[in-house]
Amino acid sequence: MKKLIPSSIRHYALAGASCLFLLGAGVAPSPATADTSFTPAQRAEIVSIMRNALKTDPSILSEAITALQTQATARKASSALDAVRRNHAQFGQSTTDVVLGNPQGKLEVVEFYDPRCPYCRKVLADLDTLVASEPDLKLVEKVIPVLGPNSVMDTQAILAASLQNAYVPFQKALMADAASPSTDRIRRVAKKVGLDADRLVTDMKSPKVTDMMRQNLDLARSIDLEGTPTFVFGDKEIIPGAASLDELKAALARLRKAG
Incomplete structure (x- = not known):
């Protein structure tokens, strides 16, 4: 049985960052909000916090990747079943x-x-x-x-x-x-x-x-x-x-x- 390699793997770094924002602030800001809500110094500090968090607790990124894969699998299954119903x-x-x-x-x-x-x-x-x-x-x-x-x-x-x-x-x-x-x-x-x-x-x-x-x-x-x-x-x-x-x-x- 051939195994799926989710395309989302290409976005691991971005996914980890998004999840860290969710964990740290409760809501991930949109790109437009991020641009206007943080000064360059604040953004640099956020990046530093993220890097340190990943160094001290790599499981954060692992958990984010697992969550992404689970979501991708669920979306794929739902799409496939929709195709079964149509045909x-x-x-x-x-x-x-x-x-x-x-x-x-x-x-x-x-x-x-x-x-x-x-x-x-x-x-x-x-x-x-x-x-x-x-x-x-x-x-x-x-x-x-x-x-x-x-x-x-x-x-x-x-x-x-x-x-x-x-x-x-x-x-x-x-x-x-x-x-x-x-x-x-x-x-x-x-x-x-x-x-x-x-x-x-x-x-x-x-x-x-x-x-x-x-x-x-x-x-x-x-x-x-x-x-x-x-x-x-x-x-x-x-x-x-x-x-x-x-x-x-x-x-x-x-x-x-x-x-």
Whole structure:
């Protein structure tokens, strides 16, 4: 799972200063107020106080940075959930995906995954357990390539398998296969699960498969997805990374409670 490096890191020094103003005076003055409220000597004294405070207690800056990161994460999550609400039909009813569990289930969860992502592979068994344990769960799986050309090839193959109504068996077989990525590997896996391998390889480059992959990528970009797997619980919560089965169950319980 790729980790976010907030753009706010570039503003650590400014953030620390703002928080120090808040701590020292209760309210951070606007730039215009600062210019007219303090003499040059007073401003120099304030800077000196700030520098001394940071030298004697570096935790002040650390706490300011942590607060900024928390705020940035909250804003990002809120923006992503707004995008989910705006595009609800595409998230839950897209024809580009496979739906596991109950297609009419009221507990809707969307997973974005990359077929070559080791964390996505690891969570497959937990998702099967989750689906089996919750009869009202509608789990929508959206395959996207985020790890380079080999991921693109595997994504195309999985979407092409859906055109032969074999998304799930082919997906599981391909993601369990440890051989090096190649067209020959895809053909072998396709034959193993009873698919027309020649048709699958042809369909991989078809406009239909290209459009299916583009739709999934567009939705991933709409929530500023950082990596895979990423789980979207209704329009209430987004969990990035390889969540454990217990974490997934807890999020599902929160979704059920939210109604």
